[in-house]
Amino acid sequence: xEHVVRFRGAICLLGRFPALAGVDLDVSAGEIVLLxxxxxxxxxxxxxxxxxxxxxxxxxxxxxxxxxxxDHRAVRGMVGLLGHASxxxxxxxxxxxxxxxxxxxxxxxxxxxxxxxxxxxxxxLADVPVARLSAGQRRRxxxxxxxxxxxxxxxxxxxxxxxxxxxxxxxxGLMRDAxxxxxxxxxxxxxxxxxxxVAHRTVVLAGGTSQDTADRRDEDPxxxxxxxxxxxxx
Amino acid sequence: xxxxxxxxxxxxxxxRLVAAKDLRVEWRSRVVLSQLVPFAILxxxxxxxxxxxxxxxxxxxxxxxxxxxxxxxxxxALQRAFSxxxxxxxxxxxxxxxxxxxxxxxxxxxxxxxQLLLLQVVLLAGxxxxxxATPHGPVLMVSTCLAATVGLASVGSIYGVLSxxxxxxxxxxxxxxxxxxxxxxxxxTQAFTAAYERTSGEGWRWFALLGVFACLYLAIGIFAFDxxxxxx
Numbered sequence: 001x002e003h004v005v006r007f008r009g010a011i012c013l014l015g016r017f018p019a020l021a022g023v024d025l026d027v028s029a030g031e032i033v034l035l036x037x038x039x040x041x042x043x044x045x046x047x048x049x050x051x052x053x054x055x056x057x058x059x060x061x062x063x064x065x066x067x068x069x070x071d072h073r074a075v076r077g078m079v080g081l082l083g084h085a086s087x088x089x090x091x092x093x094x095x096x097x098x099x100x101x102x103x104x105x106x107x108x109x110x111x112x113x114x115x116x117x118x119x120x121x122x123x124x125l126a127d128v129p130v131a132r133l134s135a136g137q138r139r140r141x142x143x144x145x146x147x148x149x150x151x152x153x154x155x156x157x158x159x160x161x162x163x164x165x166x167x168x169x170x171x172x173g174l175m176r177d178a179x180x181x182x183x184x185x186x187x188x189x190x191x192x193x194x195x196x197x198v199a200h201r202t203v204v205l206a207g208g209t210s211q212d213t214a215d216r217r218d219e220d221p222x223x224x225x226x227x228x229x230x231x232x233x234x
Numbered sequence: 235x236x237x238x239x240x241x242x243x244x245x246x247x248x249x250r251l252v253a254a255k256d257l258r259v260e261w262r263s264r265v266v267l268s269q270l271v272p273f274a275i276l277x278x279x280x281x282x283x284x285x286x287x288x289x290x291x292x293x294x295x296x297x298x299x300x301x302x303x304x305x306x307x308x309x310x311a312l313q314r315a316f317s318x319x320x321x322x323x324x325x326x327x328x329x330x331x332x333x334x335x336x337x338x339x340x341x342x343x344x345x346x347x348x349q350l351l352l353l354q355v356v357l358l359a360g361x362x363x364x365x366x367a368t369p370h371g372p373v374l375m376v377s378t379c380l381a382a383t384v385g386l387a388s389v390g391s392i393y394g395v396l397s398x399x400x401x402x403x404x405x406x407x408x409x410x411x412x413x414x415x416x417x418x419x420x421x422x423t424q425a426f427t428a429a430y431e432r433t434s435g436e437g438w439r440w441f442a443l444l445g446v447f448a449c450l451y452l453a454i455g456i457f458a459f460d461x462x463x464x465x466x
Contacts, residue, residue, distance in 0.1 A: 053326055073464070077332040085323025089255070091263040100255050104248070104331040129262065145327075 002029045004153055004184040005050055009059035012042075012049050019045040021208035022059065027186055030179055034199035035188040041205040043188035044083070047155040050186060051081040064152055077105070080151030082159055086138045087145070090131040094121050094141050097130060102148035115148035119170065135162040140170075147174060154178050156187035160194060172198045245337040245456075252333065252341025256315065257348060265314050266349050270307055271356055277303040278360045289366075296367040297426030301382070301419050303357055308350060308386050308415070309408045315346050316394035316403070325399065325466060339391055339459035343452075347387040354379050371429035374437045378429070381444035382422040388451035389414055392462065399466040417447055 005027035012020040020042045027033045035043045048054040050063050052072040061068040066075040088097045095116065102112035116122045119140045130138060139162045146154065154175070160168045168191075175185045175198055189195035196202065204211045260266050281299045285292040292299075319325060319342075328338065358375075361367045369375055393410045397403040421440040428437025 051330060053329065073329075076330045079330065081326070081330055083323055083326065085326070087323040087327030089259055089318060089324065090321060091259045091318065092255070093262070096255075096258060096262075100251070101327065101331060103251055104333045106332065 003027070003062070004029050004031075004064055005186060006062045007046075007049075007056075007060065010049065010056050010061045011058040012045050012054050013057055014045065014054070018208055019054070020049065020056075023205070023208065023210045025203060025210055027184060029184055030182070032175055032179055032185040032187070032198060032200050034195050034202045035186065035205060036192065036195075036202050037205035042208045043205055044157055045208075046205065047081065047083075047157050047186065047188060050075075050153065051079050051155055052076045053081070078151060079153045079155055080146040080149050081155045081157070082142055082146055083157050084161075086130070086142045088130045088138065088141055091129060093127050093129050094133070094137075094144075095126040097141060098144045098148055101145040105149040107148050107150060111150065112144075112148045115144040118147060118174075119144040136164060136167055139163055140167060143171065143174065150183075152183055154183055154185040154187070156185065156189075158189055158191075159187055160189060160191045168194060241334075245334045245340065248334045248337025249340035249344060252338050253344040253348070256342065256345030259318055260345075260349060266311065266353070270310055270314075270349070270353060273310060274303050274307040274353055274357055275360055277306055278357065278364055282364045292365050293367055296361050296365050297430060298419075298423045299365070300357055300361050300426065301422045304350065304354060304382075304386070304422075305412070305415060305419055307353055308346075308390060309411060311346055311349055311353075312390040312394045312411070313404060313407055315342060315390075316398040319395070320398040320403075320466075325463075329463060335460035335463055336456045338463065339395075339455040342394070343384075343387040343391045343455065346390055347383045350383045350386060351379065354383070367430060369429065370432050371434045371437065374425060374429045374434050374441065378422055378425040378437070378441055378444065381441060381448050382418050384448035385418045385444060385451060386415065388448060388455050389418075392451065392455050392458070395459065395462045395466050397466075418444065421447070 003026055005025055007023050007025040009022045009024065010020055011018055011022060023042065023046060025046065035046060037043055045054055049056055049061065049068065052068060052075045055072050056068045063075045064078050068075065092100070098116050099109055099112045102109070102115070113122065116126060121140055121144055125137060130141060133141065143159070159171045163171065172194065175187070178185055187195070278299065282292065285295060319328065358369065362369070390411065393407060393414070397407045397410065400406060421443040425437040425440040425444065428434055428440065
């Protein structure tokens with residue numbers, strides 16, 4: 001199967017600190033992969049490296065056919081990153097923000113409006129400035145931007161954070177829909193009960209290195225989730 | 235060649251998108267209206283208080299005082315324009331947006347330029363009202379305002395993005411900016427002086443200097459903004 005993400009011994013530095021110290025990671029097209037690990041394990045750095053925001057200084061790193069060692073910026077237009085920050089303009093309304101970022105990604109206004117509707121932002125909330133939104137509503141707006149941009153690779157850092165139960169269900173549905181539409185999802189989460197259910201596979205990061213679990217897609221869907229981190233990657 | 239022209243078209247489309255967004259941010263927040271314009275008028279009034287005992291000096295100094303007020307207001311406008319780009323992950327979102335960096339630069343500069351031009355209209359009315367200065371040579375004055383504004387907005391966008399990611403940006407930006415903008419202050423003041431004194435021939439030479447300055451920094455911004463955005 002075609003690799004969307006392929007890291008071999010990838011090393012990333014934040015200042016002089018090796019935030020990734022030789023990560024091996026394979027993500028195939030159409031997969032939903034959960035990055036798991038304690039705080040400081042390197043989950044956010046992996047996602048940012050995949051987005052071309054953190055340079056890979058050693059090893060091999062390829063995302064969507066782009067060699068990140070050669071040109072880490074070339075991949076940016078093809079990925080969507082939901083980080084800890086909202087990436088929204090506080091003074092603009094929800095609709096202003098979603099339409100601006102959608103148009104920046106060459107998406108149509110109809111795509112932006114459909115994304116707002118999908119995230120439940122098409123009513124009264126559409127005209128509310130982001131500065132007046134709750135944390136959960138901001139998260140929904142950031143997700144609407146991501147949906148409107150239709151990236152080929154979704155990179156989600158704690159996507160369930162700040163959302164209520166309906167919102168979390170919605171995020172899980174968005175990930176499944178994205179994959180059904182041909183995209184690939186790599187996400188980090190501490191909400192393991194929920195995240196393991198939606199993920200096809202789990203990659204465990206610890207101290208800037210990685211381990212991988214087996215693919216769950218061939219399993220009985222009613223079976224208990226696979227425990228994390230047993231099968232080391234070569 | 236068609237590829238090159240489509241690249242230019244994309245850059246201009248992105249510039250229009252970014253400028254419209256910046257003007258919408260201003261329309262929604264009203265910062266220029268509620269803070270920048272009052273600040274600029276206050277500067278004019280304070281200059282007036284300082285020089286009022288000698289009305290002749292005040293009249294002769296009108297061009298310089300006008301452009302000093304514009305310069306101080308420019309610093310505030312730039313701090314505002316780039317603080318919205320560095321808040322809550324917006325810088326990363328811009329990098330990932332797919333927008334042409336040259337388009338982002340042109341759009342930021344255009345948004346700032348529109349706000350500065352509106353401010354200059356208010357300030358021209360202010361110097362007429364407070365200092366009793368009657369403008370002459372409208373073509374030279376308008377041309378000077380346009381060229382100086384392009385220069386201010388271009389330099390400001392370059393240094394604005396450079397300092398945007400820094401914690402000390404509020405104090406660093408004026409330190410970086412004011413020395414670089416000294417030629418604009420000098421040339422625009424001289425061109426305005428010529429307009430007020432009805433010696434337009436002299437003024438057009440200063441206008442030409444403003445034009446060169448504006449073109450130089452526009453070109454630098456278009457070609458360097460990609461790297462500047464990366465480093466910010």
